[in-house]
Amino acid sequence: xxxxxxxxxxxxxxxxxxxxxxxxxEAKQVWAAFGVMMKGIEETQGIRVIGNMDDxxxxxxxxxxxxxxxxxxxxxxxxxxxxxxxxxxRTTPVGESGSKLWKFxxxxxxxxxxxxxxx
Numbered sequence: 001x002x003x004x005x006x007x008x009x010x011x012x013x014x015x016x017x018x019x020x021x022x023x024x025x026e027a028k029q030v031w032a033a034f035g036v037m038m039k040g041i042e043e044t045q046g047i048r049v050i051g052n053m054d055d056x057x058x059x060x061x062x063x064x065x066x067x068x069x070x071x072x073x074x075x076x077x078x079x080x081x082x083x084x085x086x087x088x089x090r091t092t093p094v095g096e097s098g099s100k101l102w103k104f105x106x107x108x109x110x111x112x113x114x115x116x117x118x119x
Contacts (some may be wrong), residue, residue, distance in 0.1 A: 009082050010110040011041070011072040014063025019104040029095035030104045037092045037101055041072060044088075046081030049074045068108075075114075082109050 019030055042049050050073045063069045076082050086109055089102040 005077070006114070007076040007079065007082065007111050008114045009047075009074050009076050009085075009112075011074065011085060012066065012068040012108045012110065013070045013072070014068045014106045014108075016064075016104060016106060017062045020062060022104070026095070026097070029097070030101070033092050033094040033101050034105065037088045038072075040088045040092065041074070041085050044081060044084050046077035047074050047085060048076075063106075076111075079111065082111060085109070 019027060022030060038052075041047060052070060052072045054070045055067060056069060059067055059069050074085075076085075086107050089105060089107050090100055092101040093099070094101060094104065
């Protein structure tokens with residue numbers, strides 16, 4: 001990816017009340033689906049994951065606004081690649097229930113560019 005054209009993206013992921021209301025068995029299925037989604041981010045064409053951060057020790061309960069529960073920092077070639085990552089929440093199934101991950105979690109992408117200090 002060319003530095004001049006690369007988008008720097010912070011994917012902000014929140015867990016909503018449905019997760020906390022889920023039975024232990026359903027919560028385990030959500031966690032498995034979350035793992036599939038995280039792997040899906042890394043495998044999305046045009047996305048290069050730089051790192052992630054989990055705030056679960058200091059963020060307790062559902063994330064209704066910022067701060068979020070977890071973050072993924074990545075570079076993207078195009079805005080369409082960013083949208084494809086967000087779409088994983090609409091398409092990743094949770095167990096056999098027919099529910100998708102977005103029933104339990106949400107995502108918001110902040111898009112900008114890498115801050116480079118000219119010396």
